[in-house]
Amino acid sequence: MSSIIQYFSAGRQSGKHTMPFVIILLTVTALACVSNLYLPADSALHVSTYSITLLGKYLCYALLALAVDIIWGYCGILSLGHGAFFALGGYAMGMYLMRQIGDRGAYGNPDLPDFMVFLGWKELPWFWHGMDQFWFAMLMAVLIPGLLAFVFGWLAFRSRVTGVYLSIMTQALTYALLLAFFRNEMGFGGNNGLTDFKDILGFSLQSDTTRVSLFALTALVLAVVFVVSHKILSSRFGKVVLAIRDAESRARFIGYRTDRYKVWLFVFSAVIAGIAGALYVPQVGIINPGEFSPINSIEMVIWVAVGGRGTLIGAIIGALLVNYAKTRFTAILPEAWLFALGGLFVLVTLYLPKGIVGLYTQLLSKRQPPATKESEA
Amino acid sequence: MSAIKNTVESLRETFRPDQVWPFLAPTNTKVNVDKEVILYVEDVNLSFDGFKALNHLNLYINDGELRCLIGANGAGKTTLMDVITGKTQCDSGSVFFGQNHNLLNKGEAEIAQLGIGRKFQKPTVFEEQTVFDNLELSLKTDKGVLPTLISRLTSTQIDRIDDVLNIIGLAGHRFLLAGALSHGQKQWLEIGMLLVSDPRLLLIDEPVAGMTAQETERTAELLTSLAGERTVIVVEHDMEFVRSIARTVTVLHQGSVLAEGTMDQIQNNQDVIEVYLGEESQEDESQGANS
Numbered sequence: 001m002s003s004i005i006q007y008f009s010a011g012r013q014s015g016k017h018t019m020p021f022v023i024i025l026l027t028v029t030a031l032a033c034v035s036n037l038y039l040p041a042d043s044a045l046h047v048s049t050y051s052i053t054l055l056g057k058y059l060c061y062a063l064l065a066l067a068v069d070i071i072w073g074y075c076g077i078l079s080l081g082h083g084a085f086f087a088l089g090g091y092a093m094g095m096y097l098m099r100q101i102g103d104r105g106a107y108g109n110p111d112l113p114d115f116m117v118f119l120g121w122k123e124l125p126w127f128w129h130g131m132d133q134f135w136f137a138m139l140m141a142v143l144i145p146g147l148l149a150f151v152f153g154w155l156a157f158r159s160r161v162t163g164v165y166l167s168i169m170t171q172a173l174t175y176a177l178l179l180a181f182f183r184n185e186m187g188f189g190g191n192n193g194l195t196d197f198k199d200i201l202g203f204s205l206q207s208d209t210t211r212v213s214l215f216a217l218t219a220l221v222l223a224v225v226f227v228v229s230h231k232i233l234s235s236r237f238g239k240v241v242l243a244i245r246d247a248e249s250r251a252r253f254i255g256y257r258t259d260r261y262k263v264w265l266f267v268f269s270a271v272i273a274g275i276a277g278a279l280y281v282p283q284v285g286i287i288n289p290g291e292f293s294p295i296n297s298i299e300m301v302i303w304v305a306v307g308g309r310g311t312l313i314g315a316i317i318g319a320l321l322v323n324y325a326k327t328r329f330t331a332i333l334p335e336a337w338l339f340a341l342g343g344l345f346v347l348v349t350l351y352l353p354k355g356i357v358g359l360y361t362q363l364l365s366k367r368q369p370p371a372t373k374e375s376e377a
Numbered sequence: 378m379s380a381i382k383n384t385v386e387s388l389r390e391t392f393r394p395d396q397v398w399p400f401l402a403p404t405n406t407k408v409n410v411d412k413e414v415i416l417y418v419e420d421v422n423l424s425f426d427g428f429k430a431l432n433h434l435n436l437y438i439n440d441g442e443l444r445c446l447i448g449a450n451g452a453g454k455t456t457l458m459d460v461i462t463g464k465t466q467c468d469s470g471s472v473f474f475g476q477n478h479n480l481l482n483k484g485e486a487e488i489a490q491l492g493i494g495r496k497f498q499k500p501t502v503f504e505e506q507t508v509f510d511n512l513e514l515s516l517k518t519d520k521g522v523l524p525t526l527i528s529r530l531t532s533t534q535i536d537r538i539d540d541v542l543n544i545i546g547l548a549g550h551r552f553l554l555a556g557a558l559s560h561g562q563k564q565w566l567e568i569g570m571l572l573v574s575d576p577r578l579l580l581i582d583e584p585v586a587g588m589t590a591q592e593t594e595r596t597a598e599l600l601t602s603l604a605g606e607r608t609v610i611v612v613e614h615d616m617e618f619v620r621s622i623a624r625t626v627t628v629l630h631q632g633s634v635l636a637e638g639t640m641d642q643i644q645n646n647q648d649v650i651e652v653y654l655g656e657e658s659q660e661d662e663s664q665g666a667n668s
Contacts, residue, residue: 237526239510243503250501253462254574255489255520264522 018230021313022223029219033212049208056215056283058323063222063276065303065319066229066312071269072301073309074233075262076245077162080297081170084177085145085270087291089277091181092144094194094287095128096137097205101198114196115189125187134201141278142271149270153263160259162248171294178292193288200282211283218279222316225272229312232268241265302345308355317356408475408492408577415440415578415608421460421470423632430456431467432632438578443604445619446612448629449652454612455498457629458580462495463488474578490520494576498583500563504556508547508566511555512538515570537573544599545569560587568599578608585618597622 032047032055039046064086071077103110107117111124130136152173156166184190203210232238243251244258251258281287290296299322307318322344329337352359408415416438423431431453438444446454459465461472463485472480480488489495503511516534518524542548545565550558555566564584571579584600585593593615601622603609613619619626619640626643628635636646643649 232526235526236513236528237522239506239514240525242506243514246503246505247501249464249485250497250503251514252485253489253495253497254515254570255486256514256525257484257486257520257522260522 017313018227021316022227025219025223025226029216033216036208036212049211052208052215053211053283054327056211056218057280058320059215059218059222060276060280060283061300061303061323062316062319063218063225063279064273064300065307065315066222066225067269067272067276068300069304069307069309069312069315070229070233070272071266072304073311073315074238074245075241075265077262077266078167078301079170079266079269080167080294080301081172081174082269082273082300083294083297084170084174084292085149085273086277086280086296087177087181087287087289088145088148089141089274090281090287090291091188091194091277092131092137092141092274093278093281094197095131095140095188096134097197097200097282098189098194099128099132100200101196104198105196113189113194115184115192116187119184121187128187138278142274145270145274145277146267149267150263153266154259157259157262157266171297174292174297175294178289178294181289181292189288191289193286193290194281195286195288197282197285205282205285214279214283218283221275221279225275226312226316229272233312237261299341302341302348304355305348306344306352306355308357308359310354311357314355314357321356409477410440410475412476413440414438415442415475416461416610417471417473417476418457418461419471419473421457421467421472423456423460423465423467429632431460431470434470434629434633436627436634438608438610441605441608443601443609443611443622443624445623445626446610446629447614447616447619447626448635451631452629453632454629455582456632458495458582458610458612461488461580462493486520489574492575492577493580494571494574494578495580496564496567496571496582496584498586500560500567502555502558502563502566502570504554506555507552508542508555508558509538509551511566511570512541512573515574517573517575541569541573544572546595561589561592564588565592565596568596572603576607579603579610581609581611583613584611585613585615593618594621 032052035043035045036047036049036052041048064082067085068079068082071079071082098113101113105114105117107114109117112121116124131140152170156169161169180186181188181193182191188194197205199205200210200214203213205211233241240251240256240261243256244261248258277287277291300319303319303322304315305318306322307316308314322341326337326341329340348355354361414437416436418434418436421431421434422429430451434453434457436457446457448454456465460467461480463480463483467481474480474488474491474493478491480491480493483491503514506514513530513534516537518528518534539548542551545568547558547562547566547569550562555563558566564587568581568584571581581600585596588596597618600609600611604624611619611622623640625637626640627637628643628646628649630648630652635652636643636649638646
């Protein structure tokens, strides 16, 4: 038990907990994959494809929570618009999957997706060109969120917009995109979004193997992003980021251009969110403007707050737990979920300012006071 | 004909072999102190909503000098530091670092990289990081995003940090979070952060506020030992402290220089007695009357 506590109490700079986490993540993933593919469906240990897809979805959310935590927990920038980057990455993947349908759509048009035929469009809009190439679509899935974050961050951080004002601006950003993507004329399927996907890289999205592969890929990406983020945040760059969070003007007066640091961290975070979106769409099979909704972005912040901001592991744990709770809760009492979520947020803010990871650290230091004192000195 | 001649002439001027285009010229050239003056503050004006914080202020600081700035509240001491370090834009005037660096068109970070360090009135250190990390962040290094991402501490840099830790007396606390230090220790850490960055000019705002008598004495020793190699400007209210370190004192009053000289000259200056020391003695009297 104490080893578990020790494991979860991973401090924000300690590197020794990174590898155990990656090993656990990848082992659980491998076990789930094997039991889905090789155990008979009536076995007690069999993991259904439904569960695999659900787990894959959770891992995408974990990746997204990581993105929010990097910018909020480490740099103090509360972004309430990270859903926008997630959805943009998702739309890039959705566009690729749409083009893959080809002439198997309801209208049988080999070039135009169904909704364009329905709208009476004669040819593909310019921004849909190239999206039938997987590499190009994936490039867009990271480039578009990154570019948007760069422009937005450059404008906001250079003019030194901080705190609540910045949060409101990010909220407005995602809301504006929500409204824009709702319009049919935008060419992204309007209200219905993009759906009815058939296959990815020639593999059917309905087959178990594809679903398991997507889930395994998501876990792998999460592990890589986790390790890379850890490396970045424990470099001197990461120390500067913490310095900006705690005393930005001091950081400026010792010679750091804090706006540039914030912009690049914001871009990094947005790219992670974009990747999460691109992995999410083939697993859930749909992307629509609802992903841009401001409520989604606020939910992400709650995942991070519950898990413990300022710790990468906390963000992942928070995302997994809250989403698992959401799945169970909405099955029993769907209309009460938002109240539960709000209550959870209030509770965490009042009693657990450092989240679950903070709680474990606290328990640990209570249990072994001399040891922690020594390590602090 | 003359038009062609002019064009040729301007082309020649543009491509002169003995000159470099301004945008290609290295900007981080050395500070030129040929005239022995490191900081020129000339005719600086600044008003906040009609209140004149700085009023035709002129101030020259010699290279290697230890200068004390005193003045009543609102005399413009901290505002002057804000202008020098780029935090506040002044309305008119000029501020030069050496003869060749115009500070008014530079940002805070750029000015800091030129070698102007600043200590705030309220000690500001990075509380969530260790004393060692605080000093590491302040090292004189390339502070761009990419160099910072890939940089590693060299052994010379670690030695430099160790030296400073010894100077500021925090060698035993190097892995303690800066937030756990006492007020006086934070003041010292902030001074250490300035030292480790190897600045030419230090602007120090109220260094001994909240320090014990012993700590104050050590601070005075440290500051006097710095002068000569570096230039130090100290703002302080503690007259005893000023007397113990000052060679030259500048008195600010309502945003301009009222008097300048040694401590003795200042104390005997009639204007100063009226507006500043006079206030203090009045305060003393009223306090005496109260008690």
